[in-house]
Amino acid sequence: MCGIIGYIGNENAVPIILDGLKRLEYRGYDSSGIAVMNEDGFDVVKQKGRLSALEELVTRSSVKGFMGIGHTRWATHGEPSDINSHPHLGSQNKVAIVHNGIIENYRQIKERLEQKGIEFVSQTDSEVIAQLAEYYHAGDIVETVIRTANALEGSYALGIMCLDEPDKLIAIKKDNPLIIGVAEHGNFIASDVPAVLAHTNKVYYLNDKEIAILTKTGVEFYNMDREPIHKEPEIITWSLKSAEKGGYEHFMLKEIMEQPKVLKDTIQSAAGDGDNRRIIESLDISKFNRIVITACGSAYNAGMVGRYVFERLCRIPVEVELASEFRYKDPIVDYNTLVIIISQSGETADSIAAMREARRRGAVTLSIVNVIGSTIAKETDYTLYTMAGPEIAVATTKAFSAQLALLYILAVAFAKKLNRISDEEEGRLLSEIASLPDKAAEMLEKFDAIQKYAVTCVGCKSIFFIGRNIDYAIAMEGSLKLKEISYIHSEAYAGGELKHGTISLIEENTLVVAISCCEGLYEKIYSNVEQVISRGAKVLFIGNCIKAVPGEKLEIIELPKINEMFASSLSVIYLQLFSYYVAANKGLDIALIIESMHRTYEKQIFP
Numbered sequence: 364m365c366g367i368i369g370y371i372g373n374e375n376a377v378p379i380i381l382d383g384l385k386r387l388e389y390r391g392y393d394s395s396g397i398a399v400m401n402e403d404g405f406d407v408v409k410q411k412g413r414l415s416a417l418e419e420l421v422t423r424s425s426v427k428g429f430m431g432i433g434h435t436r437w438a439t440h441g442e443p444s445d446i447n448s449h450p451h452l453g454s455q456n457k458v459a460i461v462h463n464g465i466i467e468n469y470r471q472i473k474e475r476l477e478q479k480g481i482e483f484v485s486q487t488d489s490e491v492i493a494q495l496a497e498y499y500h501a502g503d504i505v506e507t508v509i510r511t512a513n514a515l516e517g518s519y520a521l522g523i524m525c526l527d528e529p530d531k532l533i534a535i536k537k538d539n540p541l542i543i544g545v546a547e548h549g550n551f552i553a554s555d556v557p558a559v560l561a562h563t564n565k566v567y568y569l570n571d572k573e574i575a576i577l578t579k580t581g582v583e584f585y586n587m588d589r590e591p592i593h594k595e596p597e598i599i600t601w602s603l604k605s606a607e608k609g610g611y612e613h614f615m616l617k618e619i620m621e622q623p624k625v626l627k628d629t630i631q632s633a634a635g636d637g638d639n640r641r642i643i644e645s646l647d648i649s650k651f652n653r654i655v656i657t658a659c660g661s662a663y664n665a666g667m668v669g670r671y672v673f674e675r676l677c678r679i680p681v682e683v684e685l686a687s688e689f690r691y692k693d694p695i696v697d698y699n700t701l702v703i704i705i706s707q708s709g710e711t712a713d714s715i716a717a718m719r720e721a722r723r724r725g726a727v728t729l730s731i732v733n734v735i736g737s738t739i740a741k742e743t744d745y746t747l748y749t750m751a752g753p754e755i756a757v758a759t760t761k762a763f764s765a766q767l768a769l770l771y772i773l774a775v776a777f778a779k780k781l782n783r784i785s786d787e788e789e790g791r792l793l794s795e796i797a798s799l800p801d802k803a804a805e806m807l808e809k810f811d812a813i814q815k816y817a818v819t820c821v822g823c824k825s826i827f828f829i830g831r832n833i834d835y836a837i838a839m840e841g842s843l844k845l846k847e848i849s850y851i852h853s854e855a856y857a858g859g860e861l862k863h864g865t866i867s868l869i870e871e872n873t874l875v876v877a878i879s880c881c882e883g884l885y886e887k888i889y890s891n892v893e894q895v896i897s898r899g900a901k902v903l904f905i906g907n908c909i910k911a912v913p914g915e916k917l918e919i920i921e922l923p924k925i926n927e928m929f930a931s932s933l934s935v936i937y938l939q940l941f942s943y944y945v946a947a948n949k950g951l952d953i954a955l956i957i958e959s960m961h962r963t964y965e966k967q968i969f970p
């Protein structure tokens with residue numbers, strides 16, 4: 364999920380790789396490392412923490428070589444530590460690899476190799492790649508890479524070096540990006556353009572399961588049948604700044620666009636064969652008579668959505684508490700309560716305090732976090748990881764979506780264990796959840812309507828978000844997102860509450876964003892829409908069951924159809940884009956707010 368750089372050429376690979384890693388630093392990481400090949404074998408320097416510390420270590424150890432690989436890691440399996448950092452070597456020190464992604468069947472491979480006497484040193488999923496490649500290697504490196512890749516399930520971008528082939532650097536990828544850069548003095552592999560831009564702007568984009576064999580003087584490409592393939596290079600014209608954001612203007616937009624992949628990875632880990640699945644299966648929900656979800660900010664809103672889904676599917680009472688309030692309210696939790704703590708960083712101080720309070724009172728705790736080895740992950744009884752990768756922008760988008768996906772899957776699993784749903788119903792619900800990544804991708808391909816509409820809202824002083832039931836929960840997130848990044852006042856209301864006072868705040872041209880994905884409540888929310896329009900409001904109506912026709916005061920944006928329990932995952936994408944485009948069009952100050960991500964990130968990862 365983070366960064367890879369590799370080099371083979373006429374120059375010392377070490378400074379080139381370190382510089383490449385620095386240029387990938389913006390992607391976020393928790394550890395880093397480098398391996399170079401020379402006459403004595405591999406020199407490996409790797410450690411948890413900042414890149415500057417790695418640089419110092421590398422400089423002191425005077426490693427040198429004309430071929431090497433470097434990595435910035437965002438842990439998905441095994442907490443950030445020196446030993447879990449990449450590169451990883453096979454136990455005979457013959458193969459060295461760097462890996463971005465997730466190997467889903469790593470347990471099976473590891474068990475198989477352990478039975479053959481191979482000893483593993485790390486807790487990562489990635490080490491199996493080095494060990495397996497070494498195990499398969501019989502002299503022909505391309506053959507080895509093909510066999511290894513065929514055995515792997517999951518996602519990978521790989522840089523591979525083999526002692527038997529000192530003149531070849533090898534790359535292959537599936538579902539994670541990898542580019543090949545060609546320069547005068549040598550050739551590169553990298554997970555992103557900025558890592559090579561100082562040396563070349565001529566790059567090849569590797570497609571899934573294409574193998575690149577790099578030598579000092581050239582690159583050859585092969586398919587999995589070992590047939591040579593022809594690829595055309597592309598000339599990059601982006602500046603370094605825009606290349607860092609994958610061509611997007613801000614990290615927030617880049618992260619919004621990453622959501623289909625994040626959803627896919629997270630759903631796979633929890634509904635497929637990943638570690639999250641094992642955790643979910645090990646939890647005996649029948650022991651609890653209540654669920655309390657506690658969190659802050661957007662994570663609290665994810666909990667609000669989760670509550671509706673849990674209650675509908677499991678018929679267990681669920682409360683959602685702000686973590687900052689929880690410990691001061693003498694909370695009623697005991698060993699019959701499952702307390703779910705949601706936090707992107709796993710270090711949110713109020714959420715840590717709430718978790719400790721819940722544990723002190725004997726509750727069983729389950730966390731949903733994005734950072735492996737974080738305080739909340741370590742201290743809760745059960746931990747589920749969102750597979751969102753590092754989130755750089757201050758306003759959360761992709762981590763929020765991953766939290767929702769885990770809550771849905773958890774709710775379905777609990778409902779099944781409690782016999783509230785049949786096998787068929789479980790299958791139907793899981794396949795609806797599995798359709799989210801494609802539907803999200805479809806939405807992100809055509810969002811010009813929301814973008815255009817947002818531009819017209821830049822001058823709004825106040826924006827209301829309304830919805831009913833689950834749509835109300837996601838309206839809260841839409842409103843928070845807008846406040847957070849655009850500095851426009853905003854309130855979220857349950858549609859039915861408007862009449863209790865608030866409606867007097869609606870004036871000529873006040874903007875109301877209404878959400879409608881709960882089909883049974885359509886007439887109700889539509890009547891709210893009519894009420895506010897009759898008071899002069901203009902309405903942006905977002906949903907997948909809307910029957911109204913657009914008008915002067917009514918803009919309608921359709922969402923793909925999906926079971927309404929999971930529709931928040933789709934509506935939130937347009938709500939995020941709406942906030943982003945309102946903010947981005949508001950002027951420089953706001954652009955700076957969207958951009959002020961590094962401070963937050965640094966604090967979070969390297970406190």
Ligand code: GLU
Pocket residue numbers: 364365366435436437438439440441447462463464465466487488489
């Ligand atoms: N899954 C691997 C690990 O946890 C790779 C993580 C990454 O992409 O940085 O080490």
